Amino acid sequence: MTTITKNLTNTPKALPPSDQLGFGQHFSDHMFVAKYTEGKGWSEASVVPYGPLSLDPGASVFHYGQALFEGMKAFRKESGEVVFFRPEFNYHRLAEGAARLCLEAPPMDLFMEGLHQVVAADERWIPKGPNTSLYIRPTLIGSEPFLGVRPSRETLFFILLSPVGSYYSEGTKPIKIWTEEKYLRAAPGGLGAVKAGANYASSLKAALEAKKKGYAQVLWLDVEHQGIEEVGTMNVFFVFDNEIVTPALNGSILSGGTRDAILQLLRSKNLPVVERRITITEVVDRLAKGELKEAFGTGTAAVISPVGVLHYQGKDWTINNNENGPLSTQLYNEITAIQRGAQADTLNWLVPLKK
Amino acid sequence: MTTITKNLTNTPKALPPSDQLGFGQHFSDHMFVAKYTEGKGWSEASVVPYGPLSLDPGASVFHYGQALFEGMKAFRKESGEVVFFRPEFNYHRLAEGAARLCLEAPPMDLFMEGLHQVVAADERWIPKGPNTSLYIRPTLIGSEPFLGVRPSRETLFFILLSPVGSYYSEGTKPIKIWTEEKYLRAAPGGLGAVKAGANYASSLKAALEAKKKGYAQVLWLDVEHQGIEEVGTMNVFFVFDNEIVTPALNGSILSGGTRDAILQLLRSKNLPVVERRITITEVVDRLAKGELKEAFGTGTAAVISPVGVLHYQGKDWTINNNENGPLSTQLYNEITAIQRGAQADTLNWLVPLKK
Ligand SMILES: Cc1ncc(COP(=O)(O)O)c(C=O)c1O
Ligand SMILES: Cc1ncc(COP(=O)(O)O)c(C=O)c1O
Numbered sequence: 001m002t003t004i005t006k007n008l009t010n011t012p013k014a015l016p017p018s019d020q021l022g023f024g025q026h027f028s029d030h031m032f033v034a035k036y037t038e039g040k041g042w043s044e045a046s047v048v049p050y051g052p053l054s055l056d057p058g059a060s061v062f063h064y065g066q067a068l069f070e071g072m073k074a075f076r077k078e079s080g081e082v083v084f085f086r087p088e089f090n091y092h093r094l095a096e097g098a099a100r101l102c103l104e105a106p107p108m109d110l111f112m113e114g115l116h117q118v119v120a121a122d123e124r125w126i127p128k129g130p131n132t133s134l135y136i137r138p139t140l141i142g143s144e145p146f147l148g149v150r151p152s153r154e155t156l157f158f159i160l161l162s163p164v165g166s167y168y169s170e171g172t173k174p175i176k177i178w179t180e181e182k183y184l185r186a187a188p189g190g191l192g193a194v195k196a197g198a199n200y201a202s203s204l205k206a207a208l209e210a211k212k213k214g215y216a217q218v219l220w221l222d223v224e225h226q227g228i229e230e231v232g233t234m235n236v237f238f239v240f241d242n243e244i245v246t247p248a249l250n251g252s253i254l255s256g257g258t259r260d261a262i263l264q265l266l267r268s269k270n271l272p273v274v275e276r277r278i279t280i281t282e283v284v285d286r287l288a289k290g291e292l293k294e295a296f297g298t299g300t301a302a303v304i305s306p307v308g309v310l311h312y313q314g315k316d317w318t319i320n321n322n323e324n325g326p327l328s329t330q331l332y333n334e335i336t337a338i339q340r341g342a343q344a345d346t347l348n349w350l351v352p353l354k355k
Numbered sequence: 356m357t358t359i360t361k362n363l364t365n366t367p368k369a370l371p372p373s374d375q376l377g378f379g380q381h382f383s384d385h386m387f388v389a390k391y392t393e394g395k396g397w398s399e400a401s402v403v404p405y406g407p408l409s410l411d412p413g414a415s416v417f418h419y420g421q422a423l424f425e426g427m428k429a430f431r432k433e434s435g436e437v438v439f440f441r442p443e444f445n446y447h448r449l450a451e452g453a454a455r456l457c458l459e460a461p462p463m464d465l466f467m468e469g470l471h472q473v474v475a476a477d478e479r480w481i482p483k484g485p486n487t488s489l490y491i492r493p494t495l496i497g498s499e500p501f502l503g504v505r506p507s508r509e510t511l512f513f514i515l516l517s518p519v520g521s522y523y524s525e526g527t528k529p530i531k532i533w534t535e536e537k538y539l540r541a542a543p544g545g546l547g548a549v550k551a552g553a554n555y556a557s558s559l560k561a562a563l564e565a566k567k568k569g570y571a572q573v574l575w576l577d578v579e580h581q582g583i584e585e586v587g588t589m590n591v592f593f594v595f596d597n598e599i600v601t602p603a604l605n606g607s608i609l610s611g612g613t614r615d616a617i618l619q620l621l622r623s624k625n626l627p628v629v630e631r632r633i634t635i636t637e638v639v640d641r642l643a644k645g646e647l648k649e650a651f652g653t654g655t656a657a658v659i660s661p662v663g664v665l666h667y668q669g670k671d672w673t674i675n676n677n678e679n680g681p682l683s684t685q686l687y688n689e690i691t692a693i694q695r696g697a698q699a700d701t702l703n704w705l706v707p708l709k710k
Contacts, residue, residue, distance in 0.1 A: 147379025
């Protein structure tokens with residue numbers, strides 16, 4: 001494997017108070033960087049002080065959208081031990097995304113070594129309080145400068161670390177969501193199944209307009225404005241009286257790590273969960289009949305976010321009295337208990353930080 | 356208007372030979388940069404030596420795809436005078452794209468002043484030979500560092516200059532194109548109508564696979580795999596025996612400046628040109644009946660690129676004996692003659708460089 005060098009800072013920053021972290025506001029003292037060049041391979045792998053990247057203005061990331069990222073977390077268990085939550089899942093999703101975007105994925109060992117080394121260097125940045133964690137942002141960008149449209153022959157890989165609290169300022173209160181029929185996040189044959197920056201570029205405007213109307217996130221539909229895809233930056237689950245449904249991975253939905261963990265957890269309990277196509281018409285019909293008990297989004301940032309109000313075509317539907325439901329509460333408690341070591345990790349999700 | 360400062364280089368580069376320019380391989384001595392900050396407005400507008408940008412690794416362009424660009428050209432007329440080709444068209448398209456991507460567009464006067472000043476500073480870089488020009492790349496990126504998904508509160512605007520020759524190494528020989536049915540460039544409600552980096556991110560893989568099969572570009576279809584959208588990074592025209600057809604701007608097609616100029620030119624000649632939905636089935640049916648006389652792509656980089664071979668579902672169709680057709684040749688000659696001042700600019704396309 002490429003050797004990783006270390007250049008640690010002489011001017012460590014003051015830690016932000018762990019009860020005022022917010023999300024993605026603070027970056028730690030260091031980052032991991034490595035560079036791939038066609039014909040040469042990976043080089044310059046190093047843990048360095050967090051600071052600006054120097055990039056040619058002709059770099060592919062500025063023109064042709066060659067940007068891909070991951071979002072994952074490390075936790076400080078109650079025992080003090082530091083663990084990663086399912087890092088192989090994120091590695092594999094990054095590698096698949098890189099292939100789709102014509103970027104070079106780092107080899108698994110370089111990804112894992114870089115991850116362990118940069119988190120070890122910044123271990124003091126992993127917060128201790130409840131609902132806190134270290135959010136980890138591995139990123140790949142095309143860095144070769146040229147103007148004709150083609151894939152970059154250079155990939156820059158970096159990992160950033162950010163101590164975080166709750167994603168929503170509302171905490172874990174139910175959110176209001178807006179069913180989006182004007183803008184599209186992703187379509188079949190596009191980039192929806194990978195964590196490309198491009199998907200978020202398309203979504204910002206819709207989220208902004210929804211926010212102005214008082215909704216925290218948008219519910220994304222498919223290109224026919226029928227099939228339900230995701231909710232904002234989360235996957236979505238609907239708890240009906242007789243089944244729990246999440247949209248099947250159809251090629252335009254992101255395969256969420258939290259979605260996958262929830263599916264494992266529900267199946268381990270023999271609960272009737274299915275991955276299938278589900279339309280907004282079905283959801284609204286069953287809401288009207290009183291069959292929809294709970295709905296919630298799942299994602300690394302917020303873990304589980306109950307949906308209290310669903311807007312569709314001029315009407316606000318209330319779900320579960322706009323309260324946290326029993327299943328979402330139970331799942332949230334179990335996942336976070338496993339992450340902090342308060343409950344046994346029977347599904348083997350945690351990977352301890354190497355020292 | 357924001358004042359533009361100038362900091363010119365002490366180490367000008369040697370000019371590349373004008374008969375070996377290629378496309379997007381060389382950058383000139385300077386670039387224009389300016390920065391927008393929410394609450395503060397535009398500042399730091401300056402012509403500076405071409406060189407690396409220093410950007411926080413948390414900047415929105417690396418994560419959420421906030422990148423938008425323009426492509427336009429300046430020409431050296433045979434008289435030596437320097438002219439821009441329809442810069443207002445590109446300004447307006449950039450401004451519309453910025454609104455869609457939640458970036459801040461520079462005011463028109465800042466855009467134009469920056470454009471004139473940087474091109475004036477690098478006037479010696481505008482090549483003289485036939486089929487050469489100065490390709491101009493205005494770019495907007497989100498530069499604010501943060502990790503929660505939302506629009507950047509900072510936009511960086513820069514203009515790069517690149518002396519160019521022919522876009523295709525084949526010159527103006529007809530190209531072979533591949534009708535793409537697996538990958539999608541853009542969908543309704545997405546970003547297809549704006550020049551977002553995100554659209555190119557999705558297209559790179561398709562172009563790469565087509566190239567491996569021997570095709571220079573892909574023919575993009577709509578999400579139903581029927582309606583024709585564009586060809587690679589060009590708009591497309593079909594010349595039938597009784598009409599000339601280009602796909603109507605349906606929200607997922609880029610509104611090309613060259614497309615618009617060709618429409619003006621054809622209409623000024625009273626030729627029967629229509630903008631409407633056209634399907635791949637219609638094109639192939641009429642090809643089989645001998646009704647398709649010519650097909651060509653239009654774009655700033657290649658101006659006009661005749662299509663000699665069209666691949667669809669396992670079959671290679673030859674168009675016009677794989678030769679340059681009379682209409683595409685005439686249009687190419689007229690547009691390039693206007694650009695070099697050899698023919699009168701009756702449609703008012705040219706804007707002289709201010710000195
Ligand atoms: C669009 C989108 N969908 C779903 C998710 C959930 O994925 P994960 O559970 O891996 O965080 C994310 C990421 O947070 C996302 O950005
Ligand atoms: C996707 C796409 N379509 C069409 C065009 C043609 O636009 P224009 O004629 O303005 O260069 C371009 C840009 O060159 C493009 O990238």
